[in-house]
Amino acid sequence: MKLKSMDISATASASSIVFDALRKAIIEGQLEEGEPLRQDEIARLFNTSRIPVREAISRLEEQGLVKTQRYKGAVVAGLSPQETEEIFDLRALVEPEIIRNAVPKMSKEDLALAREKCAAFSASPDPMTWGDLNRDFHETLHGASDLKFFLEIAHNAIDRVERQIRAQLVMSNGMERAGREHFGILEACENGDAELAAKLTRDHIQGAKKSLLAHLSVK
């Protein structure tokens, strides 16, 4: 008799492990903008050689999360206010399309989960968790969509401004408004109103952009 083929493997390559870890650290702001990424230091941290580290860094650069200069090394990429604005405009263009596509595909379970995430976000008292919970909610809504390239772009865009999103949430009203807007979007999804959900998503992103830019220009 034949044995079932099972995917034991699952042992990711060293470069992927380093890539994921660095990516997470950059997105979550544990590595600050402009901070140099020393290959040797990172290699020691992960008990590997510099080869997989270099591969990870080159992939991160391809995603725009780090910038490298020959013989000078890589630093965590930052965004100018103009660039930040453009990323939010990009999100405001792409994410409504994702939602519009997702709404008719959402199952009862999807919606129940989204409602859960939405509630969890609004209920959380700990600012440290807001970024993750916000992401959770949006990704749950996006999940029903099958637009893989749109999703890829949206997630990459979100990654690049994740730090700003987190800052925006802790700004005056940021959290409260986001919570309100999330409920609005969720309700539109539950009612199967894709057009409204898309519009509210766009407003949500544009609103965040505006409050963020106002804050940046004040500083």
Place this chain on the structure above:
Amino acid sequence: MKLKSMDISATASASSIVFDALRKAIIEGQLEEGEPLRQDEIARLFNTSRIPVREAISRLEEQGLVKTQRYKGAVVAGLSPQETEEIFDLRALVEPEIIRNAVPKMSKEDLALAREKCAAFSASPDPMTWGDLNRDFHETLHGASDLKFFLEIAHNAIDRVERQIRAQLVMSNGMERAGREHFGILEACENGDAELAAKLTRDHIQGAKKSLLAHLSVK
């Protein structure tokens, strides 16, 4: 006296050279979809070791141009009809925004150059050049825009379907229609009508998508 700091360098790293060359070869269809990329073979071709080749391949994978499997290697990525359709939808969403942004920024020189490229495209009798000339025209129009992330996404999307675009051009009417539509877009730009230019750009892309998909479903 101090010497002027001049950018003699310009000697790109080996991995970048390999990356650019492979990327070009894939986009232009010299490497066929599904064709495996052997690190050793490529390294020999470029007189380097496999290290820069691997870095190049990992960057190409990040761009979606190749797919790799652990210990099995990389192959040139292909697109299903659904994926092709989605990429065209993405282009139809993003590129009109680029044009809308670019139109008010176009100088006389930009427009003159665009008219030149447009004429060159329509006048070319050699199907082998159509892909490049088409790209030339569109990139000239895009050039006036300062939306760097939008441009990045549009160009990556175009790269991924460049082969299909070339196929579409040699299809019945493809070239003729593209030429006509290019003139329309150009005229709108010359008249400073950003809205019309954006709309025609969207139509141009959606039209290409439709004729391409019709052809795919027949085959």
Place this chain on the structure above:
DNA sequence: ATAACCTAAATTGGATCCAATATTCAATAA
């Protein structure tokens, strides 16, 4: 004291070597 300069340390890019896994193909058993 300050600026130019030169050497040493740090850092990156690449080459070569080794280990892990996959693939091929001949030998063998049913």
Place this chain on the structure above:
DNA sequence: TTATTGAATATTGGATCCAATTTAGGTTAT
């Protein structure tokens, strides 16, 4: 004959070493 096994080959992932370049620190001349 055909399916299975297993060794040889091919191929990738990673470690270590070397070369090229940058950076830091100290020395000297003005």
